[in-house]
Structures are given as structure tokens and as C-alpha cells.
Amino acid sequence: MRSEYFSIALRNLRRRGIRSWLTLLGIVIGIIAVVSLISLGDGLKLAVNSQFGVSSTEIITIQAGGISGFGAPGSGVVNPLTESDATAIEKLDKIQYAIPRRIETLRMEYNNKLVIGFGTDVPEGEKEKFMYETIDVEAQKGRLLQDGDTNKVVIGYDLADPDKNGFSKAINVGDSISLQGKTYRVIGILKKKGSFIFDKIVLMKTPEMKKLLNLGESVDIIAAKVVSKDVMVQAKKDIEKLLRSRRGVKIGHEDFEVSTPEAALSTVNSILTGVQIFIVLIASISIFVGAIGIVNTMTTSVLERTKEIGIMKAIGAKNSDIFFQFFIEAGMLGMVGGLIGVLLGLSIGFIGIQGINAFIGAQNPFKINWILAIATLFASFAIGSIAGIAPAMKAANMNPVEALRK
Amino acid sequence: MRTTKSAQESKKKEELIIQLKDVHKIYDMGESKVHALDSLDLKIHRGEFVAIMGPSGSGKSTAMNLVGSLDIPTKGAIYLDHHNIADLYESDLAQIRGKKIGFIFQQFNLIPNLTAKENVMLPMLFQGVSYEERQKKAEELLKLVELDDRMDHYPNQLSGGQQQRVAIARSLSNDPEVILADEPTGNLDTKTGEIVMEFLNKLNKEGKTIIMVTHSPELAQKHAQIVYWIKDGKLEKTTRKKSR
Numbered sequence A: 001m002r003s004e005y006f007s008i009a010l011r012n013l014r015r016r017g018i019r020s021w022l023t024l025l026g027i028v029i030g031i032i033a034v035v036s037l038i039s040l041g042d043g044l045k046l047a048v049n050s051q052f053g054v055s056s057t058e059i060i061t062i063q064a065g066g067i068s069g070f071g072a073p074g075s076g077v078v079n080p081l082t083e084s085d086a087t088a089i090e091k092l093d094k095i096q097y098a099i100p101r102r103i104e105t106l107r108m109e110y111n112n113k114l115v116i117g118f119g120t121d122v123p124e125g126e127k128e129k130f131m132y133e134t135i136d137v138e139a140q141k142g143r144l145l146q147d148g149d150t151n152k153v154v155i156g157y158d159l160a161d162p163d164k165n166g167f168s169k170a171i172n173v174g175d176s177i178s179l180q181g182k183t184y185r186v187i188g189i190l191k192k193k194g195s196f197i198f199d200k201i202v203l204m205k206t207p208e209m210k211k212l213l214n215l216g217e218s219v220d221i222i223a224a225k226v227v228s229k230d231v232m233v234q235a236k237k238d239i240e241k242l243l244r245s246r247r248g249v250k251i252g253h254e255d256f257e258v259s260t261p262e263a264a265l266s267t268v269n270s271i272l273t274g275v276q277i278f279i280v281l282i283a284s285i286s287i288f289v290g291a292i293g294i295v296n297t298m299t300t301s302v303l304e305r306t307k308e309i310g311i312m313k314a315i316g317a318k319n320s321d322i323f324f325q326f327f328i329e330a331g332m333l334g335m336v337g338g339l340i341g342v343l344l345g346l347s348i349g350f351i352g353i354q355g356i357n358a359f360i361g362a363q364n365p366f367k368i369n370w371i372l373a374i375a376t377l378f379a380s381f382a383i384g385s386i387a388g389i390a391p392a393m394k395a396a397n398m399n400p401v402e403a404l405r406k
Numbered sequence B: 001m002r003t004t005k006s007a008q009e010s011k012k013k014e015e016l017i018i019q020l021k022d023v024h025k026i027y028d029m030g031e032s033k034v035h036a037l038d039s040l041d042l043k044i045h046r047g048e049f050v051a052i053m054g055p056s057g058s059g060k061s062t063a064m065n066l067v068g069s070l071d072i073p074t075k076g077a078i079y080l081d082h083h084n085i086a087d088l089y090e091s092d093l094a095q096i097r098g099k100k101i102g103f104i105f106q107q108f109n110l111i112p113n114l115t116a117k118e119n120v121m122l123p124m125l126f127q128g129v130s131y132e133e134r135q136k137k138a139e140e141l142l143k144l145v146e147l148d149d150r151m152d153h154y155p156n157q158l159s160g161g162q163q164q165r166v167a168i169a170r171s172l173s174n175d176p177e178v179i180l181a182d183e184p185t186g187n188l189d190t191k192t193g194e195i196v197m198e199f200l201n202k203l204n205k206e207g208k209t210i211i212m213v214t215h216s217p218e219l220a221q222k223h224a225q226i227v228y229w230i231k232d233g234k235l236e237k238t239t240r241k242k243s244r
Helices: A004-014 A019-022 A025-051 A082-092 A127-135 A206-213 A227-249 A259-305 A306-314 A319-358 A370-398 A400-405 B004-014 B061-065 B091-102 B116-126 B130-142 B160-172 B190-205 B217-223
Strands: A061-063 A095-102 A103-110 A113-122 A139-142 A150-155 A176-179 A182-190 A202-206 A221-226 A256-259 B016-029 B032-045 B050-052 B073-082 B100-102 B178-182 B209-214 B228-232 B234-240
Touching: A004 A319, A019 A025, A019 A227, A025 A259, A025 A319, A025 A370, A061 A227, A082 A095, A082 A221, A082 A227, A082 A259, A095 A127, A095 A227, A113 A127, A113 A206, A127 A202, A127 A221, A150 A176, A182 A202, A202 A206, A221 A227, A256 B116, A259 A306, A259 B100, A306 A319, A306 A400, A306 B091, A319 A370, A319 B091, A400 B160, B016 B061, B016 B209, B032 B234, B050 B061, B050 B190, B050 B217, B061 B178, B061 B209, B091 B100, B091 B116, B100 B160, B116 B130, B116 B160, B130 B160, B160 B178, B160 B190, B178 B190, B190 B209, B190 B217, B209 B217
Parallel strands: A113 A202, A150 A182, B050 B209, B050 B228, B100 B178, B178 B209
Antiparallel strands: A061 A221, A061 A256, A095 A221, A103 A113, A103 A176, A139 A182, A150 A202, A176 A182, B016 B032, B016 B073, B228 B234
16 A cells, blocks of 8 residues: 555655755765766776786786886896796796796887887797786787797787877888887787786897896796695795795895785775775765755655645545655655666766776776665665655644644 | 334434534633633534534634544544544544545645546545555546546646535545535635535435535525534524424
8 A cells, every 4th residue: 555655756756846856966966976986996996907917816926025116017126036036936836837027118119209118028938838828918910929039029909009009100010110229020919908018018039138138137027827726825925935045034024025916906906995985985975965955855845735734634644644655755856866876877987987998998898786776776765765754754743733724 | 123224214313423512622822822612512413414604713613623533622522423532643533534524625625736536536545445446436436526527637627616526526435424514615606616515415415414614604504404603612503494
């Protein structure tokens, strides 16, 4: 029987003036903020996670500490890691292989334009295959590097794109590009990865890079693959122990960092979650203001409809009947605000994700968080109806004789 | 003991439906107290057509509110169908008046955002009647007041006379024993007023108790069998029509 109060409430809402709808703005804005930022945040997490490029979750990354200032990872390190560190790590029984990696800034010239970018090296021998597996790359055009490739490079997808590479001219397989003043031939272009680092990378063989940049044994990163995910934690401890003894440091004074993918991601994720919580707090204030607006508009409409309340009581409406009518009406008022907020919030989230994708060149899909949307609708009904309690009680407790006189 | 049908009917006629016994209503206006009703006694029998007359300020509106169980007296007893309702709470009163009393107001008092049919259905909603049944009953009643072609019209799409007929249909929806009409023709021209009064007469002939509050002596004397004249919160006189 009570369900019919919903259709009556709906009619009462339809005859409301613009004034009532304006008081909903607080709820609408609050819910837009919550919904758009949560869905944007979810997308942002996805986007950030995908930037780590390393697709395998079985890779441990080892970096020397004491990084000062900006620059490529490993630059400015006092006591860098070396190739022999990598060899030693590889001998640990929980490690399948360890690849020493260099990531260097490169001065690139093409079409008479200069661009500073990143280059990374591809090791020789069997580790070459592991390297490709670790960074998960494939050639879109041409081929990947092989042992013995001299004066040859493979470039990222966006570096070939005239709109994105900064050279205003497409780079094709077979074209020549100058790196640090030396000419290289492009023999392959990588598939798009959706990561702004990897899509603009230059790959060259290790001896080639060492020769070009005059590098020694020192490396920037060691990527170690564990034999299985289950031994990740133990493998991390083993590496730490090994490096401590090799570098002569005590526990707690490590000048290096061994990070598992989960750990790296969880740092980023916890920052994003913090931001989301903060925004939700701000949004709650807006929703609270909106709820006060509903209290206000419901009180006004109870006063405006005093006569109607009197009539309803005269024809047999109990106090509870009157209460429920206004209670439900207030709830539906809140829910209308919630609905508008969810729709606009999802739209903003969608546009935001498209924006992030366009900016970093990724293709993260926009996913509608249905649980969030439905929970928000219920919550906005609850907020509205709670805000309607006081006005509804005022209506319910009216004296029928006095109400009829209005 | 067995009684014949006609005897039963005549007995029913004599049965009291509403009785006010030594009813006082005092409004507390801060400093002063207004004695709106001062020991009023009234007896209304089942099936009667009663008019309550009086100048404004006489207390007749207060009397009507008490008779219609919209309000409770300061002192005294009010029997509706043998139950004293003077001490009941508002929600119980609402349930009782919704079932036993049908209201017709001078201002028609239809709910503006409900159609004619929905207005007639509304009192039944408060009594917990199912949707289908309410719809069926409302259609029957609107047919009775000859508005079956106006069921889905909103009050502002209806003339005053039509609105009052919807109000009559609404007052009948819970099959009440008593119809309480407060100046039912007060907002209508003479001709449409006559039509409304004809409906009330018809209902009275079908056995409904009609209580009409009016300040028009002609209207009261033309239609009512008994006229109670109220003055200064007291029953001043009672006039009875000789023939029925």
C-alpha cells in the first residue's frame, strides 16, 4: 500500500517550482564530485599502473640509492650497481635470471630538430630474449635488435609519429637518426604500449650503448625475474642480504632499493586513495549543505500544503500516512539530485579518462562502476528522506482543524 | 426475539448515530479564554437530514468539527455510533472519521494534483483498500454523480458544481454512515447549488445521515427535517419539519 506514496510523491515533485530544484544543487555537486573522482581515480590508478610498463609481476627491480636531483633512474648515484652485481644476483636459487639495464638520456637529431629522449640497452646472448619478455615489446614494423646489430636502433611507437615525436616528420624503418652526433639506422618500430616512457624509447644493443656513451660496468637498474611468484618475498630478502654483503652495509643502512611490483604500485595507489578520501570528505560537506537545502524546501512545502494536509486528515489520513508521504517525497527529491549527480559525474569521469588517455597516449577503457552508481542513488534517497524527517513530522502532527482553516 | 424487516428499519431510524453530551470547547488565547461551546447537547439519529444553523461566531463551526471528529472537546462526551470519541488520539480519530464520516466542504477541497478519480480513490487508500477495488468503486461513484466522462480531469479543469459533485463522490467512497456538509452550496450559484442539494437529498433517501452546516435559513428549512439553531455556544432552539 505504501508503494503508492511513491507515485503520489512523484506527482508532487513534478509540480514543484525551480526553487526546489535549485536547493538540490548541493546534493548534485557533491555527488558529481564523488562519482566523477572515484571513477576518475579508478582510471588514474589503471593508467599509472600501466605506466610501469613491466608487464610481468614476477620481476624484482633493484636500484642503487642516494639518487640526487632529477634525471634518468640511476643517474647521480654515488655507488652504482654493476654488471657483476647482476651476475651474483642471478646465481641466487630463487632467481631465474637478472638483467643489468641502463637507461640513459639521449640527444636525438632528426629533420634538423633536436629532442632529448631516453634510450635503454638490450643485452647480448640469451638475456636478449629475457629482456624483450621483461619489458614486453614487439616490433610493429621491421624487427627487434639481434646480437651483432651495430649502428642500428629500434624506436618506440610514438617516436615514429610526426605528431608526437617532436621532429615534425615521421621516422620510418630504414631512416637514419642521429644520436649524440652519431648516425644510426632505424630497423624496427615497437608496437604501441600505452606508456609514455616506452612509446618514446630508443633501444640499442648493450655494446653499442656503452661505446656511444662511454659507459663502464655500472648499471642503472637490475631487473631480476623470480622462479615463481610465491617466492617473491624470500627472493627480495635474499637479494638484500647479498647486496648488503657485496656493498658492505648493515641492515637499516642500505644504499640500494629492492622493490617488488606490488610494493611500487601500492605506494602510488595509496597516494591516489588518499586523494580520493580527501575529495570525498569535501564532497560530503557539499552533500550536507544539500541536505539542509532539502530540509528547507520540504519545510516550505509543508507550510504551503497545510490546507492539503488538513483535507487529507479530514478524509481519514493518519499521522503516519502524512508522515510517509512527505518522507518519501523528500527521499525522492534527494534521489533526483543523486541521479543528476551520477549521470554528470560519470560523464565527467568518462571525459577525464579520455583526457588522461590522450595525454599519456594510453588506451585505458572507461568502466562504469555500477556498485558506486547504485549505492549513490540509494544513499541520496536516504539523505533526502533523513532530511525530510523533521518537516514530515511537522506535517504529520498538524491539527486538522487548524490546517483546514488555511 | 424475531422482528420484522420493517420493524428493524424503524428501529434503525430511531437509533442514535451521534450524540453530544454536555460538550464544552474552550480555546485558550493566552490571557483570555474563549468559550466556543458551552454545554452543548445534540442528538442525531440514523437516517436524518439535519441542519446546523447559526450566525458566524455562534460556535457552529466548532460544533461541526466535533461532530466530524476532527477535534476533541475540552469537556463532555461525544458518541459516534455508541463509542465515546472524546478521549481518542488523532490517529484513531482519523481512522474512525475516514470510515464513518464523509466530508463535503464549501471550498470543495479536492487535492489539486490528483484527477477526479484519484481524489475519490484517496480516502480508500487510507483505509487500506486494494488498488483495483478503489478504482472500481471510484468509477461507480463518479457515475453516480454523473461525472463518468470527467474521471481523468484535474480539479482545475472542472466547474465549481462538478468539483462539488466529485467531493460528494469522495465523501461516499468509504461508505460512511454520516455525510457532513459544510456550506455545500456556499460557493455555487443557485442552479448548480440545487443540483448538489438534489444529490444530498437522494443520498438521504437511500438511508445516509446528512448533517449540513449552513447560515441560510431557506436552504436549511427546505431540505432538513430537523434544524438545530446554535447561538453563543448553546443550543438555542430546535425546529422540526412536520411532514417528511
